[in-house]
Amino acid sequence: xxxxxxxxxLASVGSVVGLMVFCFWRVFRTPRLEEHMHAPLDIDTHxxxxxx
Amino acid sequence: MxxxxxxxxxxxxxxxxxxxxxxxxxxxGVIMAVAGSAVGLGNFLRFPGLxxxxxxxxxxxxxFVSLLLLGIPICWVEWGLGRYGGSCGxxxxxxxxxxxxxxxxxxxxxxxxxxxxxAIYMYYVYIESWCLTYAVDYARGSLMDVARQAGPGGxxxxxxxxxxxxxxxxxxxxxxxxxxxxxxxxxxxxFYLIFRGLTRGIESFNKYAMPxxxxxxxxxxxxxxxxxxxxxxxxGGDINRALGFMWNPRLEGGGIWSELRNPxxxxxxxxxxxxxxxxxxxxxxxxxxxxxxxDDVVLSGLTxxxxxxxxxxxxxxxxxxxxxxxxLGPANLGKDVLGxxxxxxxxxxxxxxxxxxxxxxxxxxxxxxxFLAAITSSLSMLQPAIxxxxxxxxxxxxxxxxxxxxxxxxxxxxxxxxxxxxLALDTIDFWVSTVCIFxxxxxxxxxxxxxxxxxxxxxxxxxxxxxxIPGVYWFIMKYVSPLYLLVIFVAWCRISIPKKLAEIGGLTxxxxxxxxxxxxxxxxxxxxxxxxxxxxxRRWDGGRHEIPGEEVIP
Numbered sequence: 001x002x003x004x005x006x007x008x009x010l011a012s013v014g015s016v017v018g019l020m021v022f023c024f025w026r027v028f029r030t031p032r033l034e035e036h037m038h039a040p041l042d043i044d045t046h047x048x049x050x051x052x
Numbered sequence: 053m054x055x056x057x058x059x060x061x062x063x064x065x066x067x068x069x070x071x072x073x074x075x076x077x078x079x080x081g082v083i084m085a086v087a088g089s090a091v092g093l094g095n096f097l098r099f100p101g102l103x104x105x106x107x108x109x110x111x112x113x114x115x116f117v118s119l120l121l122l123g124i125p126i127c128w129v130e131w132g133l134g135r136y137g138g139s140c141g142x143x144x145x146x147x148x149x150x151x152x153x154x155x156x157x158x159x160x161x162x163x164x165x166x167x168x169x170x171a172i173y174m175y176y177v178y179i180e181s182w183c184l185t186y187a188v189d190y191a192r193g194s195l196m197d198v199a200r201q202a203g204p205g206g207x208x209x210x211x212x213x214x215x216x217x218x219x220x221x222x223x224x225x226x227x228x229x230x231x232x233x234x235x236x237x238x239x240x241x242x243f244y245l246i247f248r249g250l251t252r253g254i255e256s257f258n259k260y261a262m263p264x265x266x267x268x269x270x271x272x273x274x275x276x277x278x279x280x281x282x283x284x285x286x287x288g289g290d291i292n293r294a295l296g297f298m299w300n301p302r303l304e305g306g307g308i309w310s311e312l313r314n315p316x317x318x319x320x321x322x323x324x325x326x327x328x329x330x331x332x333x334x335x336x337x338x339x340x341x342x343x344x345x346x347d348d349v350v351l352s353g354l355t356x357x358x359x360x361x362x363x364x365x366x367x368x369x370x371x372x373x374x375x376x377x378x379x380l381g382p383a384n385l386g387k388d389v390l391g392x393x394x395x396x397x398x399x400x401x402x403x404x405x406x407x408x409x410x411x412x413x414x415x416x417x418x419x420x421x422x423f424l425a426a427i428t429s430s431l432s433m434l435q436p437a438i439x440x441x442x443x444x445x446x447x448x449x450x451x452x453x454x455x456x457x458x459x460x461x462x463x464x465x466x467x468x469x470x471x472x473x474x475l476a477l478d479t480i481d482f483w484v485s486t487v488c489i490f491x492x493x494x495x496x497x498x499x500x501x502x503x504x505x506x507x508x509x510x511x512x513x514x515x516x517x518x519x520x521i522p523g524v525y526w527f528i529m530k531y532v533s534p535l536y537l538l539v540i541f542v543a544w545c546r547i548s549i550p551k552k553l554a555e556i557g558g559l560t561x562x563x564x565x566x567x568x569x570x571x572x573x574x575x576x577x578x579x580x581x582x583x584x585x586x587x588x589x590r591r592w593d594g595g596r597h598e599i600p601g602e603e604v605i606p
Binding site: 001 | 079080083108109110112116292293295296298299300301348351352354355358359361362365366369370518519
């Protein structure tokens with residue numbers, strides 16, 4: 001294999017693997033939608049204090 | 053038809069009851085399903101031969117340029133279109149198109165997105181059954197016997213003859229009953245998984261099949277890269293030289309720049325990207341329509357595309373051609389072998405396994421991996437038509453599966469029967485897998501970027517996005533991708549259609565009749581899909597065209 005062959009192979013494989021690792025890292029790092037959401041009881045609307 | 057009791061005690065057809073909307077159960081599930089649809093036989097059999105025969109490493113420059121300017125933008129377009137249509141309550145292409153363009157004609161363009169995957173399925177499932185048959189034959193050891201009987205040096209010819217007899221290349225007719233049984237098993241398995249539904253069928257299967265596929269490929273790759281210099285010596289020398297055959301830039305009479313000035317290499321690279329990512333098939337459009345309104349499409353679309361590229365560049369690029377070169381040498385890897393997926397996959401690779409240590413095991417893994425790659429793709433080809441039948445005619449899944457099973461069975465029988473020189477298969481592949489998908493991709497890009505409008509498209513695509521699309525990509529989606537697509541299509545038509553017509557003209561009268569019959573069948577299938585859209589037109593005419601609660605961007 002020539003030097004150019006190594007460059008083309010490593011650049012192609014490396015860029016695809018790098019992008020794939022980045023994408024899956026982002027996919028697994030991003031919390032699922034339901035983890036963002038809060039049930040009504042979790043949300044403090046402060047209106048409970050007004051009644052006191 | 054099954055009936056249910058209404059509140060008034062009157063029996064109403066079950067089909068009339070409103071359907072429950074299906075959604076993907078997880079982000080990873082939809083990524084695996086779309087990646088499974090994209091990763092197919094072309095990744096492992098077409099790409100390596102194409103790259104190796106057209107400049108080696110240099111081929112990767114137009115390949116990656118096409119990925120960035122054509123593949124990824126059109127993928128995002130399809131994901132965006134699909135999710136938008138799904139948010140409006142539609143899963144089929146006629147419905148999705150009618151939400152984007154409020155013109156009575158819009159839904160008829162959707163007929164392409166129904167017909168294309170069905171027609172491709174008709175021959176793809178047959179090739180899928182070959183892969184499973186070869187895997188079973190490796191497991192039983194009968195394929196290794198073919199090489200033993202041929203003796204050293206005669207393996208390639210023996211496997212070529214074996215394949216010709218296996219598929220019936222010499223004359224029309226049905227194959228042996230054993231092959232037919234495996235075809236029926238594969239056909240039924242596809243429909244069984246589709247019948248189970250989106251999450252329990254497609255998503256569950258892909259969640260297991262894709263990792264197994266990648267694992268099989270990694271095992272084979274590890275074996276190939278550690279072959280070193282095989283003993284006894286092989287025609288290709290050592291693995292270093294074999295990798296060079298695939299990756300060394302081959303410069304015919306000039307430098308890299310003069311090679312890049314050859315338009316054919318650009319045409320082939322962009323065509324490969326296009327086919328490989330499954331854009332223009334109407335499949336991503338349908339899959340994305342099952343996303344929820346604020347599910348991400350940007351990161352998911354990119355991840356699915358990159359998973360496909362990983363299988364193509366990192367696995368197939370390091371396995372198929374290098375190992376074939378190592379064991380068969382350059383004399384057996386002419387353009388006739390590298391340019392034909394069947395020759396590379398079903399003649400050359402079995403000859404490789406016949407010489408490779410533990411070849412029976414690796415032969416089984418290779419063909420089982422190809423089978424998984426094929427079935428994850430063929431499954432996705434059925435879902436758009438199922439969604440159309442369910443949505444357009446309000447049919448229950450059982451009826452939709454039965455109708456589609458009947459239609460595709462007719463096509464599969466045509467492909468299987470007209471086996472001489474694989475004419476039926478080749479004709480569908482040329483006119484549908486090449487011509488029609490260009491047309492559909494062009495329709496989708498224009499609908500999204502021009503008719504729906506790039507401003508609305510931008511807002512729509514970025515909803516719930518986990519990744520920001522660089523600003524330049526909106527310019528690329530609006531101007532560069534459609535223009536690039538048009539240039540490739542026109543150039544391809546100028547080169548390939550006269551060649552194809554001359555090829556048809558040179559056939560014997562009997563073979564020409566077969567080709568004309570298959571083309572008429574495809575035309576009838578497209579007309580049938582248009583007719584079905586016409587019959588169910590009211591379903592979309594009266595539909596809603598905005599997402600409730602959304603501000604309409606002018």
